[in-house]
Amino acid sequence: MRVVNLASGSKGNVTFFEAGGVKILIDTGLSLKEIKTRLELVGEKLENINAILITHEHSDHIKGFLQVLKCTKARAYAPKTTIYDYFKISDEQLLDRISIISEYPFHIGDILVSPVYVPHDSMECLSFVIEYKNRKVGIATDLGFVPTLLLNKLEGCDLVYIESNHDRNMLMSNMYPRFVKQRIIGDRGHLSNEQAASAIVFLAKKGTKHFVLSHISEHSNTISLAYLASAKALEKEGFVLEKDVFLRYSRQDKPGNNYIFGEDNDD
Ligand SMILES: [Zn+2]
Ligand SMILES: [Zn+2]
Incomplete structure (x- = not known):
């Protein structure tokens, strides 16, 4: 299994996932050209993508969706509202290549995908747990709080990408209008560094070793604030960083850490 944001x-x-010969993109929130470039940076080609998983209809997750679908033979798996209410797709040939997903687990080849609804200010929003041969990866971004169901599903993941969107103080003191701040900190907004940290501590206690802080805000956060919040929370609970737990972050401008689990490569 290979995963790289x-x-x-x-x-x-955009996140790339590969296992059992199946190559998946999770979200397509860059232009077609940029997705191609980023895939090349990690040694992959757009035309080899077999499947696209979509979390929700916000543009930072679906910007390149239609073009990627048209330029590949990939099958798409997306919430009903993204396909019918946002894109209003009616082309039968295109619809034949799309599976509507909700909270029910499904297979892509030998890969098991378990979607979980999360609270966010979109029509529907999903987090994913993706499993292959006893290895599990969780992707949880764009959520106002972490529902218990999601935490339970993420238990036992080898790797979890979790949103650490904002530092509350930085958010409250920046230039955003009041209603935008309320939206972000609300139950259907984004996770703060503290919310991410407490989910990470919970999951670390259940055995997860690898975490990637994700969807870090440009204006209401810094990489070091996000990192410190989770690092301090873990250390307070007795975890030794770089030994018990490995904390990384993903970036807007370039691919992040390359993870390989199981098969011929052991972690
Ligand atoms: Zn987003
Ligand atoms: Zn969103």
């Missing part, structure tokens, strides 16, 4: 943040989100 290609872009993360309010200007675009």
Whole structure:
């Protein structure tokens, strides 16, 4: 199993996943050209993508969706509202290549994908747990709080990408209008560094070793504030960083850490 985030943040989100010969993009929130470039940076080609998973209809997650679908033979898996209410797709040939997903687990080849609804200010929003041969990866971005169901599903993941969107103080003191701040800190907004940290501590206690802080805000956060919040929370609970738990972050401008689990390569 290989996982690498290609872009993360309010200007675009894309993650590459591969297992059992199946190559998947999770979200397509960059332009077609940029997705191609980022894939090449990690040694992959757009035309080889077999499947596209979509979390929700916000532009930073679906910007390149239609073009990627048209330029590949990939099958798409997306919430109903993204396909019918946002894109209003009616082309039968295109619809034949799209599976509507909700909270029910489904297979792509031998890969098991378990979607979980999360609270966010979109029509529907999903987090994903993706499993292959006893290895599990969780992707949870764009959520106002972490529902218990999601935490339970993420238990036992080898790797979790979790949103650490904003530092509350930085958000409250920046230039955003009041209603935007309320939206972000609300139950259907984004996770703060503290919310991410407490989910990470919970999951670390259940055995997850690898975490990637994701969707870090450009204006209401810094990489070091996000990192410190989770690092301090973990250390307070007795975890030794770089030994018990490995904390990384994903970036807007370039691909992040390359993770390989299981098969011939052991972690
Ligand atoms: Zn987003
Ligand atoms: Zn969103």
